[in-house]
Amino acid sequence: MSTPETTTDVPQDFEALKAVILERKAQLPKRLKQVAAYSLDNPDEIAFGTAASIATSADVQPSTLVRFAQHFGFEGFSSLQQIFRARLRERTPGYEERLKALRGDDHSRLESGSIFNGFVAAAHRSLDNVATSVDPEAFERAVDILAKADTIYLIAKRRSYPISSYMAYAFGKLKVKYQHVGTAAGIDDDMLAMATRQDAAFAVSFSPYASESAAQARLLANRKIPVVSLTDSAFSPLAESSKVWFELVEADHAGFRSLSASMAFAMALTVAIAEKRRRAGDAAI
Amino acid sequence: MSTPETTTDVPQDFEALKAVILERKAQLPKRLKQVAAYSLDNPDEIAFGTAASIATSADVQPSTLVRFAQHFGFEGFSSLQQIFRARLRERTPGYEERLKALRGDDHSRLESGSIFNGFVAAAHRSLDNVATSVDPEAFERAVDILAKADTIYLIAKRRSYPISSYMAYAFGKLKVKYQHVGTAAGIDDDMLAMATRQDAAFAVSFSPYASESAAQARLLANRKIPVVSLTDSAFSPLAESSKVWFELVEADHAGFRSLSASMAFAMALTVAIAEKRRRAGDAAI
DNA sequence: TCCAAAATAGAACGTTCGTTCTATACCCGC
DNA sequence: GCGGGTATAGAACGAACGTTCTATTTTGGA
Numbered sequence: 001m002s003t004p005e006t007t008t009d010v011p012q013d014f015e016a017l018k019a020v021i022l023e024r025k026a027q028l029p030k031r032l033k034q035v036a037a038y039s040l041d042n043p044d045e046i047a048f049g050t051a052a053s054i055a056t057s058a059d060v061q062p063s064t065l066v067r068f069a070q071h072f073g074f075e076g077f078s079s080l081q082q083i084f085r086a087r088l089r090e091r092t093p094g095y096e097e098r099l100k101a102l103r104g105d106d107h108s109r110l111e112s113g114s115i116f117n118g119f120v121a122a123a124h125r126s127l128d129n130v131a132t133s134v135d136p137e138a139f140e141r142a143v144d145i146l147a148k149a150d151t152i153y154l155i156a157k158r159r160s161y162p163i164s165s166y167m168a169y170a171f172g173k174l175k176v177k178y179q180h181v182g183t184a185a186g187i188d189d190d191m192l193a194m195a196t197r198q199d200a201a202f203a204v205s206f207s208p209y210a211s212e213s214a215a216q217a218r219l220l221a222n223r224k225i226p227v228v229s230l231t232d233s234a235f236s237p238l239a240e241s242s243k244v245w246f247e248l249v250e251a252d253h254a255g256f257r258s259l260s261a262s263m264a265f266a267m268a269l270t271v272a273i274a275e276k277r278r279r280a281g282d283a284a285i
Numbered sequence: 286m287s288t289p290e291t292t293t294d295v296p297q298d299f300e301a302l303k304a305v306i307l308e309r310k311a312q313l314p315k316r317l318k319q320v321a322a323y324s325l326d327n328p329d330e331i332a333f334g335t336a337a338s339i340a341t342s343a344d345v346q347p348s349t350l351v352r353f354a355q356h357f358g359f360e361g362f363s364s365l366q367q368i369f370r371a372r373l374r375e376r377t378p379g380y381e382e383r384l385k386a387l388r389g390d391d392h393s394r395l396e397s398g399s400i401f402n403g404f405v406a407a408a409h410r411s412l413d414n415v416a417t418s419v420d421p422e423a424f425e426r427a428v429d430i431l432a433k434a435d436t437i438y439l440i441a442k443r444r445s446y447p448i449s450s451y452m453a454y455a456f457g458k459l460k461v462k463y464q465h466v467g468t469a470a471g472i473d474d475d476m477l478a479m480a481t482r483q484d485a486a487f488a489v490s491f492s493p494y495a496s497e498s499a500a501q502a503r504l505l506a507n508r509k510i511p512v513v514s515l516t517d518s519a520f521s522p523l524a525e526s527s528k529v530w531f532e533l534v535e536a537d538h539a540g541f542r543s544l545s546a547s548m549a550f551a552m553a554l555t556v557a558i559a560e561k562r563r564r565a566g567d568a569a570i
Numbered sequence: 571t572c573c574a575a576a577a578t579a580g581a582a583c584g585t586t587c588g589t590t591c592t593a594t595a596c597c598c599g600c
Numbered sequence: 601g602c603g604g605g606t607a608t609a610g611a612a613c614g615a616a617c618g619t620t621c622t623a624t625t626t627t628g629g630a
Contacts, residue, residue: 029607030596048332048370051588061609066589077588085333088373115560116424116553120416123549127408139401159454162447166544169443256552259451260545264408267541268401275400314577315626336618346579351619361619 010073014043014087017080020072028071031060035068039084047084051077118253123260125251130261134246142228142244142269147276149200149226152178153192155217156203157210162259163230163266164204170267174274181216192216195225202269203229204262205238206250217241230265296357299328299372302365305357313356316345320353324369332369336362403538408545410536415546419531427513427529427554432561434485434511437463438477440502441488442495447544448515448551449489455552459559466501477501480510487554488514489547490523491535502526515550 011017021036028036038058039046046054055062062077069080146152152171156164161182171178181188181201195201201220205213214237217227221241229238229245239245248265250257296302306321313321323343324331331339340347347362354365431437437456441449446467456463466473466486480486486505490498499522502512506526514523514530524530533550535542 031608044374048374050586052586062588063590063609064607067607089329089333115557116419116421116550117416119549119553119556120412120546123412123545124409127405127412127545131402131405134401136401159451161454162451162548165450166444166447169446170541253552254556256455256556258552259548260408260412261405263447263544263548264404265401267538267543268404271404271539271541272400316578335616337616347618348579348620349577352577363618 011083014083017072017083031064032068032071034058034060035064039068043084043087046081047088115254119256119258122251122253122256122258126258126261127264129251130248130265133248134265138244138246139269139272142246143272143276145226145228145243146200146202146269147273147280150177150198151195152176152273153181153195153199153201153220154178155181155201155213156205157182157213159206159257159259160204160210160213160230160262163262164202166263167202167266167270170270171274174270176270176274176277182213188212188216189219192219195220195223197224200226200228203227203238203242204231204266205229205236206232206257206262207236209237211237214238214241230262296368299368302357302368316349317353317356319343320345320349324353328369328372331366332373400539404541404543407536407538407541407543411543411546412549414536415533415550418533419550423529423531424554424557427531428557428561430511430513430528431485431487431554432558432565435462435483436480437461437558438466438480438484438486438505439463440466440486440498441490442467442498444491444542444544445489445495445498445515445547448547449487451548452487452551452555455555456559459555461555461559461562467498473497473501474504477504480505480508482509485511485513488512488523488527489516489551490514490521491517491542491547492521494522496522499523499526515547 011020018040021040025033025036035058038054042057045057049057051062051065055065058065065077069075069077072080074080154164154167154171164180164182168178168180179191179195181191201217203213203217209231217229217238218241221227226243227238227241229236229242230248231238231245232247232249233239234247236245236247246265248261250259250261252258296305303325306325310318310321320343323339327342330342334342336347336350340350343350350362354360354362357365359365439449439452439456449465449467453463453465464476464480466476486502488498488502494516502514502523503526506512511528512523512526514521514527515533516523516530517532517534518524519532521530521532531550533546535544535546537543
């Protein structure tokens with residue numbers, strides 16, 4: 001019984017360690033307190049750095065790090081470092097990996113499950129991407145243009161159609177006047193013929209671009225009706241006709257591109273427009 | 286000009302490195318290919334391990350790791366390792382944290398930006414949820430039923446309509462016979478009247494449930510036509526009419542529910558059905 | 571079949587690591 | 601203000617590191 005509680009109370013994961021450090025921080029000697037603060041502020045440094053580099057960075061001696069580790073029951077600095085590394089290891093891995101973790105328990109033992117996982121992963125990736133690829137100022141301008149419009153024309157065909165049909169649904173709920181262009185090919189152009197400069201259009205088209213969408217956007221642009229568009233390339237035919245356009249590349253699984261990012265974008269745009277109108281309305285009262 | 290393109294084509298982040306590795310994987314020598322595979326399969330090991338430990342684990346010589354690194358333009362193994370470490374450093378934290386990180390740089394300084402972030406976050410949450418809430422065996426059964434069907438009837442109204450319209454688009458591409466029920470209210474029932482027991486239906490409805498969708502599903506069920514459905518509660522009127530049904534709760538932002546999880550589900554189902562049919566077709570030849 | 575070039579394995583290199591040890595500085599109760 | 605205990609800094613240690621170098625093997629074209 002010379003080492004009565006050797007490993008029992010040694011923190012085994014980062015959260016536990018953090019708790020213990022915070023708990024005992026007050027009663028810690030000066031240098032150890034310094035290390036404590038540094039370690040919680042720069043956990044990544046501790047995970048990756050060497051004792052020497054960390055010591056320099058935290059402005060202490062390497063031996064202090066060892067004492068610090070031993071103070072909390074670890075054998076040496078290295079074993080404490082493992083905690084910091086494990087933290088990064090277990091940190092929400094990539095979606096692929098996360099799904100791989102699911103693999104064992106149930107999904108994709110069955111082949112369809114892996115298809116399912118693939119699409120979920122692709123959707124995640126898409127969303128990750130969209131957060132950085134959409135310029136918020138451009139978004140603001142797009143909201144401006146569409147919020148001012150009398151009627152919003154929604155142009156989308158084929159793969160983009162679900163997006164505009166969601167917007168149509170939401171606009172209806174939000175009492176925003178719109179026209180959904182993209183259903184029956186015949187009446188589309190008649191619809192667009194009625195558009196005036198007080199209106200605006202939102203067009204969605206991804207490669208391979210539906211030629212009608214591009215043509216319709218061009219038609220409106222020629223008549224000085226502002227067009228906002230969502231597409232997947234700077235070379236998209238929509239870009240040249242648009243006052244504001246967004247490039248949004250969806251991730252794919254097995255060649256089938258996700259719609260999650262476009263959908264999230266569409267929802268945000270829809271709600272932002274309605275919100276802006278509501279405020280303008282309030283102000284007018 | 287002794288080092289004409291020193292740093293130009295050296296991958297600077299993990300994604301770039303991954304792409305280059307995959308691109309050149311085929312033409313890599315045996316041992317280097319071995320390292321390539323290992324590095325992509327166990328990126329964490331590379332980030333934390335030492336050259337010696339990694340070499341042992343990957344069953345190669347340490348020097349091979351150095352050659353591998355140099356093959357891709359790095360100075361030595363250590364500089365390649367930095368890429369793997371940076372990856373963990375920047376690794377997507379929780380969504381909340383990630384959005385908090387976005388806060389500073391640009392988004393949501395503008396009010397619309399926060400709307401945008403909100404929808405992206407909601408979509409992420411939805412996807413996280415769906416991976417665990419969908420039972421893979423039920424999914425498999427659903428695929429079975431629908432793959433066997435002659436014609437697949439897609440039933441969805443209002444908010445669910447974008448989902449079925451995507452499926453309609455994809456089924457068209459995949460040469461799967463379908464009927465899209467949900468467009469003009471009048472002709473819907475005529476369409477469904479033609480359905481036989483060789484057919485099947487996929488119905489989508491979320492609360493507040495469109496009464497027509499429930500009625501149509503019941504109609505088909507009474508005629509012994511199998512119905513698979515996607516809904517958001519066990520108390521959904523669709524559930525009782527369905528051979529297989531899925532409960533899928535979407536996260537929301539500002540009261541607007543995401544569609545990402547449903548969309549991913551729909552894509553997976555669509556592709557899984559087509560895949561199953563392709564195999565059945567192959568087997569028949 | 572042979573040869574030149576490329577790839578590999580393994581030993582050897584100097585460096586840097588984490589740890590330990592010891593002398594010194596500091597703190598606090600008396 | 602002194603003494604005993606603790607905390608600290610810094611030097612010294614062997615071990616392990618990443619890299620380089622050199623035989624040896626493998627490869628692919630003549």
